[in-house]
Every structure is written in C-alpha cells, then in structure tokens.
Amino acid sequence: MTVDLSQFIPSFLEESFEGLELMESGLLDLELGDNETIHSIFRAAHSIKGGAGTFGFDNVTEFTHLVETLLDEMRNGQREIHSKDTEILLESVDCIRLLIEAARDEQDYDHDKIAQTSKRLTDTLGEAQLIDDADSTNSVVKCQGCGYTITFIPSHSLAQTGNDPIFLFSALAELGELTVCANTDDLPALMDIDAQELYLSWQLTLITDADKAEVIEIFEWVEDECVLTIDSLPNIVDEAPIQTLIITESSNIETDIESDKTEVSEQKNSPDAIINQPLSTSTKAIVVKQPDNDDKKKIVKNKGKADLGSIRVGVDKVDNLINLVGELVITQSMLSELGNDFDMANVERLTSGLEQLLQNTKELQESVMRIRMLPISFAFNRFPRLVHDLAIKTGKAMELVIKGEQTELDKTVMEQIGDPLVHLVRNAADHGIESSDIRVANGKPEKGTIALDAYHQGGNIVIEIHDDGAGIDTKKVLEKAIDKGLIDANATLTDSQIYDLLFEPGFSTAAAVTDISGRGVGMDVVKRNIQALGGRIQVESTLGKGSTFRVNLPLTLAILDGQLVKVGTETYIIPLLSIVESLQVDNNLVNHVSGDMVLYRLRDDNVPILPIYKLFNLEAQCTEINNALMVVVEADGQKIGLMVDDLLAQQQVVVKSLKDNYQHVGGISGATILGDGSVAMILDIPGMINMALEQAQKAQRLNNTGNSSLVAENYA
C-alpha cells in the first residue's frame, strides 16, 4: 500500500517553518539558559529532521542531523552553552530554512553557505569529541563497523495505519548496508488474502557504524504495532555467499516484494551465515543499496506551485461560529413560520424576529472576520532575531521590548505590514540608537532599547516603534532638504512637516551609507505601503531622547464603516474614519482667495472646498456653496471639504474591487452593493485630493502657456 506522500508536503513545510521559528526564538532566549528551552529546540529540530527524511529532502535531513547532534550534546549536559555555539545554531537555522525553501520552490540554494555552516558545525562537534576522548568518559558507544540483526514482525494491520515497511527499510539502508529477508510463512492462500493486511515479517541485517538508538529511532512510529528485536552482530562475515537480488532503485522494491508474495519458486535452503537463526525455506534475501532519490524528487516536482495559503484557526473561534449559525437557523425558522400565515397581530413578533436576525448577522460577520485575524506576534516574532543580528553588525548594545503581541490583525494586512516594520526597526537600530560610549556620555543606560507595541484604538490598530536613541535632528533634516532642493530655503515648517520630509523619496540624513540603511530608499516605500493598506504613519521625536514611529492601520480591508452621501442621482460612500465633521456651509466663513480657490474657515484652519460634482463631472442638485452640506475629510494631514447634496445613513459596507473587471478609477477606492442591490462607489479621499491638485496644476499650466517664455527663463 502506498500513500501519495506529496500531498502532505505543504503541511510538512508549514510545520517546519513553525519549528524553525520556535528554534530561533528558543535560541535567542537560550542565553539565560534553561533545560526546557533546549529540549524544545531539540524537539523542533528532531521533527524537522524526521519529516524531511520522510519526504526525501535528504540535504535537510543531513544538515539537521548535525544540528541535532550538537543540540543533543547540549541537552545531555556534555557541552556547555557558549554564545559562539548559539551563533552557529542560529546560522544553522537560517541554513535549514534556506534548504527547506529551496526544496519548496524546487530551486537551487547557496551551496557554499550550507557547506561552510556544516563545516563549522562538524568542527564544533569535533572539538567536543576530542575532549570526550581525552576524558575517556564517552557515554555514546559507537560501534565502528559493527551491525545488527533485526527481527521485525509487524502486526497485520500495520499498513492500515499509514506505515509502509519500505520506508523503514530505505531509512535503514541509509545507515549502512542492509540485507532484507522477507518471511512469507504467514501468507494465507490467495483466496484468503485481505489486500489491506500485511502478512509478511522480515529478518534484517544491517551493517553500519550507527548506534543502536538511531536504529530504534527508525522504528519509532511502528514500535507499538510490531514485535521488534534488535541484536548487535558479534562479528561480520562479509564473504558469506548469499543468493541476492540487488536492487538499486528504491521505487522497485515495492513491486518486487509484492511479487515475492506469489513467486516463491526461488527457494533457498542453505543456512545463512549472517543471520543467527536458520531461515525458513520460503525466504529470499534482498540487498537494498542506498536508495536513489531521483524518483522522490520527481514526486515533489509534480506538486502544483499554487500556494493558496492557509490559516490556523483556534477551535474556540470555530465553535463560536457554529453556535452563531445555529442561532441563525433558529431565527430563520421562526421567521418563516411567522411568514406562513401572517396577520397584522403578529407585527410585533416580526419586528423582534428581524431584530434578532440583525443581531445574528452582525455577530456572524464579526466572527467570520475574526477567523482572518491573527495575533500580531506573527509579524513581531522575527524582530528579536533581527535586533540580535543588528546589534552584532552595528556593534551597538541594544535590546528589544515587545508589547501587545496578542493584538489581532487581519491576515492580509499582517502580511503586508511585515516589510515596512522591518525597515522601521532597522532604521531605529542604525540611525536611532547611539553607540554605547556616546550613550553613557549622555547619561543614558549603556544598552539601547527598541520597543514594539501594538494596541487597538477605535477601529484601527496602532503599531509603535520606539527607540530611546538620538532622536531626529530637525535642523539637520531641514538642511538636507534644502540641500536636495525639496523645500525652499526660506520656508518655515512645523516639526511634523519636517518629519514628513523623511518620507520623501531619496531622502537620507545618514552621514555614511551602511549595508543596513541610509541609502534613502525605503522610507518613501514604507509610507506608500502603509497608505496602500489604508493606514498612515506619524513621527514623534525629541532630540537626544529618542523617536517614535506610529503606524495606524485598519483592522481589515474587507469591510469599512461608511457615510452614505448623495450627489445628483448617485450615492457615494465616504469612509467614516476619514471624516472630521459634517456641517452646513455658513456663507460668512467662505473666502474666495487667489482667483478661483474657495476656502472655508473651520475654526483656525482654512479648508479648501471641493465640490464632488465638479470633480466627477456629474449633474448635481446643489451647486451653490451657500448653505450647502459639506463633509470635512482629512487625508495625509490635508483637510478638504467635500460638497454633497445630501447626507444619508451610516452603514458598514463590504468593499469590492473595481479592478477585477474594470480598472482603477481616480478618486474611487472600490465599490459596494447597497441594500437595494444597486452599486455605490467608495470615495478614495487621498486620491480625490491628488486629483483636485492635478486638475488645478493643469489649469495653471494652461494659464501660464502665455507666459511660457518667462517661465522657461526662470527655470534656466
């Protein structure tokens, strides 16, 4: 019986990556040193090794074996934990990840790096071996060149539990030269054979220098379902003449054993020199050579590349969902019963039923959304390693403090926020934290602190990256900006406007470009990525005290709270989060400035008024500014007043993409379907501001064409 193992590969990969993460975080904590951590690291490595062996990722198995040996020595207390070893192990974790990724993508990997690391591992192991030998307290008995005879009598139902002796034998064959004799005594007559039962038992001779534990380990999964005896061979008789059938390809073993079941003609009577007991008449020996793994690799290649991704969901969430669906079904049956013979006397029951339905739907929606929510620790857990590495690279002492790891965030948002966060943390480590002597001179603790914090605020999640470093020197930023011609030399800017300059493309204040950061590429990308997620980033900084980057993100991208507004015949949705306030225009506060710009005085701010009908070329009922309804919205720190005909309800809307069947539309972020089945557009406030700016600039250029010679002169 064969199982198509390739179907389990995705779960193996997933588990392996989880295991690697566990190893990594364990190794970083190891410096404090407790046995439990080493055990858990060892277990993770062990299961990766086991899995990789099962799926034929031999390079992974080989490499992980070295790591495991080193860990084993640590676990047994044979080796003290030095930071040097931890570094090697961390590097090994990277290598294993590299190997597994290479296996997943069927791509080649950096052989040099693997070879280097495995050499370092062997060297480290070798040192210990020498010490062991010198002490002559070797606890591991290596029997060089000896072997074992293994009697393996599986229970008849072994194959039904998904185990296949072939895999066991190929694993054994990897340890050394294996001779397999199948015993077909128990084989019933052909008529009585149950195809799912396993009737064979085996006598195996393994010539290997591996220790007994390794042999037992191979049988670990089937221990409970077989009678297993493993005896060490006293001495080896190599030249014993045996009738053998030599197979070089493991793929053939299966069929051959199958054929053995019926083809018992080749009988062998001579007592076998290798095996202690005399063999029964109906046995036959097979020598399994080191299996060729080509065929296994082919299986892996057949696997489709389509990775749809999966989420692990807590059982409690699923249970909750089932409960809610149950309630929904009850409400539904109640309503349909009510509808069967309805008279006006039941109106009250109907309203309460509908209310219940509303409640159910809302809860169900929330629960479904919660399934997509993952704790932010998924994004945060790569940072301890990153900071650890950065500390070594930059030679600065720093530590990472993580708070609010359990804050939940939509999976899509999480996947896309990872890179921007990495960038911000790198910046904090490279530009923010000063070197120890400067810190001490400034009266700060020697060790710098980078803090990551996440918490919910309204419908948003806020992620803070704080460092207690040098802070941002506004003067320096300003100089650089003037230098680069980003702003006018005489411009007066507020602090927050100066911080915004950091996000300009090509801007960097770092004196020297390092390989960590300072090229000025990135902060603009960070900002763009965050904005693409519908979020925003703010900077706070005190010179000499440190800086905080605050990232505001929506919890989910699929649903948003919207304000429905009417313009002409069309309904538009303004995201509630961007609305500052809605008001009726008081004509006394409207100012016409510099020709055609209309500003509204909102307390201290002058807010440009933007009639939606003009921007979108629509017919509107209300074209007069006086007494018109205006929704003041804010994006990128810019407030604008959107003139609308009417304010309708507020409701949650499901965002649908226009790009699927159409294309991106300026000023529109998507569409949604309203209660009556019609489509309504969702306004993209930053996009609308850009559109209005572009239109204005275009108009300006048109006006200026008359003076074009003048302009050209100015630019020259």
Add this chain to the structure above:
Amino acid sequence: MNIQAMAGDIPVEGEHSIEGLDFITSGDQYLTFLLAEEQYAVDILCVEEIRSWEKPTIIPNAPSYIKGVINMRGVIVPIVDLRLKFNIGTANYLETTVVIVLTYESEEKSRTIGFVVDAVSDVLNVESEEIKPAPAFGSCVCQQYIDGLINNENKVVTLLNVAHLQQVEKHILHK
C-alpha cells in the same frame, strides 16, 4: 374551441429536427445581435448571460460609452455601450435594449463585462472556413475588434473579437 387545432401551432419535439440537428453539426456557435440594422456576432462560449437594460451606477470621469457598473449577483460588472463605442445608430434605452454579459478568460485573469446592444437575434453555426477576412474600409469599428465576416443568407454578420473587446485599458486609450 378546437383544442386539437390550437395544439397544432405548438411545436412538438422531434418535428423541428432539422433545427435540433444544428446543435450536433460541427463548427462553432456564435450569438448574433443587432446594432441599429447591422448584425454582429460573438463566440457563444463567452456569453455569460443576457440581461435586460437597467440603469448602472456611473463611473466618474469614464468615457461616454462606459455607462457604469451593475451588480450581477454580487459581482461588479462594467457596462459598455457598443453603439456609442462603435458609433453606430443612436443610443436609445428601450424595453428591448439588452445587455450581453461576456466573460473572457485570458491566461492571467478572467474578466466579465456587459455590452449594450439593440437586440439579440440568433445563434449561428459557422465552420471556420466560412469566416472571411474583413476588408479594412470601415472607419467606425476599429479593425482589431473584427475577427472576420460571416455570410448569413443574404446578410453579412461581423464577427467580433471578444479578447480585444474585453481590454478596457484599450477602450480608454481610444476615447
């Protein structure tokens, strides 16, 4: 009232076997429709559904022949008026005005767009050798949208290229 005589008008299964045979003859099937007086055809396998005209939601700043988007069972589908696009006839929206929703699956993605036409007329069976190249004398319909001409009795049907029709980006470029 003679029920028998009335029943005579109702086609009985098998009676119109020649029409029924259409479905098993070789060749591809094409849906033909009218734009003003002219007949056009599209590959029937691309046709998702035929809907009656309903007023769509306007897409801001879109070219005039893109009428907007509608909700087709939860999917947002843009509507293109072919009469405006090809500049044929007048764009009246009557009770008989229909929208042919076409889905075209290219390698990367599938796209669903509705096209407003004056009326849907027939399904044609056409062998590939019956499709003749169209002479490039016309100016209304861009050559890239035409796959060829089909002779249908004494009329000529223009076979449209769905793949090109579905490229909205090009629609914008040609405005």
